[in-house]
Amino acid sequence: MNQGVFDKISKFLVPLAGKLNNNRYLTVLRDAFMLAFPLTIFGSIAVVLMNLPFLDKIMSQSSLNTFRSAMNIAPQATMGIMTIFVVFGIGYYLSKSYNVEAVFGGAIALTSFLLLTPFVLLVKGQEAIQNVIPVDRLGAKGMFLGMIVAFSSAEIYRFIVQKDITIKMPNGVPPAVAKSFSALIPAAITLTFFLAINILVTQVFHTNMHDIIYNLVQTPLVGLGSGIIPTLIAIFATQILWFFGLHGQIIINSVMDPIWNTLAIENLESYTKTGEVHHIISKPFMDIYTVGMGGTGMTLAVVVAILLFMKSKQMKQIAKLGLAPGIFNVNEPIIFGLPIVMNPLIIIPWILAPMLVTLVTYISMSTGLVPPPTGVTVPWTVPIFINGIMATNSLAGGLLQLVNFVIVLVVWFPFLKVIDRMNVQKEQGGNGDQSDWKVS
Structure with missing residues (x-):
């Protein structure tokens, strides 16, 4: 891999990302939305409780209407x-x-x-x-x-x-x-x-x-x-920034969050009134079906693949350290421990897997196979499958995450095998050093 190419990209991206990350107005906008975060979580919990799928089985229609009427003030307020x-x-x-x-x-x-x-x-x-x-x-x-x-x-x-x-x-x-x-x-x-x-x-x-x-x-x-093309561009930019060691979520979300949050609110308003959701892409879509699958880049599948199929002691040790945080969508141990940052062997699955999963998710929801997120805010630390069900108020939302999990694992697998073989050779004293491949 040509180090000069990475150096040129890095010289362009790092200053630009630094300016965006330190921009006064983007920082203020991010903090303002975080001010509303605990309040929206409370309202979202009320919406989830109001629309639990089994309520009509345990409550009469009159009692259910009364319950929903009493709880409806929470999302409105x-x-x-x-x-x-x-x-x-x-x-x-x-x-x-x-x-x-x-x-x-x-x-x-x-x-x-x-x-x-x-x-x-x-x-x-x-x-x-x-x-x-x-x-x-x-x-x-x-x-x-x-x-x-x-x-x-x-x-x-x-x-x-x-x-x-x-x-x-x-x-x-x-x-x-x-x-x-x-x-x-x-x-x-x-x-x-x-x-x-x-x-x-x-x-x-x-x-x-x-x-x-x-x-x-x-x-x-x-x-x-709300279009799929701008969304894929945002995913691509996030992954590229993380590859160079910059916090892609903070930088890209500072720009896109006003749009995605607006879409989420419109969805929730429509859902609470009519039970219909008009927008597929929204803030919960981005949170649950990208970050909510093991953190940025959906690396929980990477951790599982290493633990189940790889032989390198070094990789397995890193995966063990990253498993518990990854379940709760914290993946810095994998990003910096595998490493993903500035590792040319990993750039292809790191970018390809999230974009492919986002496209599959969008198609699944646009064709009606899976309902889109209702607009409720699910805490980002809620594990995979559970957060998918909560976001869509449907079991299908969680099952789609499991399908996406497999897609990520399949995309990453051949690249992990290459790294695994190199590490095994190195651990056995052979010539498998990654230093010729990894840009530092």
Whole structure:
């Protein structure tokens, strides 16, 4: 394997990935979604409980309807209004990154978003209901507007604060009071800006910013992100970055998570109302059918293949160390112990297996053989098969993972055998050193 090729690729990828990984806005976006993570987990658990397949066997239809009606508030109050948490999180973490008062940044971002949100519910065939906020504006439908407003409002707020255009209170005033007065002018200017935008859009153009952003920005991006080709490109980029020792998930997901999370919320909203799922690819699809099968690259199958079929003591020892973490989707022992990073013998199955499995999964779901994920958030440490059932609310979801597991094992097997033979020769004192193959 030509080391010069790897050096050239590395010189291009490492600086680029470093810039993406350290980008202020991508880091803030990732942290904002993680702020909502425990809340969405709670809502997802409620959805799973509401839709357990055997409930209609142990409960009457009336009792089942009552149970679901009582539990339905949980997903509505969490995943149903996820944009609120993301908007506040962006405002908070972006302000914090500039070392200005973060909680006011979050509050101002949320208020700015609400200033652009129509407080009216339009019901077909009925008169408009005033002074209410449609829940879908606070969920998937308002996600991209929320992110745009949160970033821009936090930037305006911190700019004014850093220019020292604030009210300064005398010494002895309680800190909470002083901070509130200090944020008064920045908040007023920022909120006035978004109020003016809302007046212009609603009174002159007779529409609202939610519909404008949804139609011009969100719908095209979500449509693009839900396609199999962009998804395969994202998988390819993730695997390549990991091959060079960079955390592909953090880098690629920072860009794609807003789209995949929006798709997941739309799926969940549809599933809880109609029992139907409109999008195959979403955040749970990516989590459960890639990372949720032993970690990045689906390496639990690699561990099992080594333990069952390989003879090298070195490889078996690494596999034993990686088995327990791999069951819970932690695979750094394999990535750095086998190793996978910068090992040209492994680059082909490392990239090919996830892309092939993603394609098989997509085809299985698009043809109706397996239901797509419902949109519930399953903790990433839940083991294979169980997480597949939970994500799709179907046994078929878990069985598909087992099929994918076999596919990964088959793709990796011949490459593992080559490495195994080399290691066995080395352990027996022969000329089987990998150093001529592995780029360091």
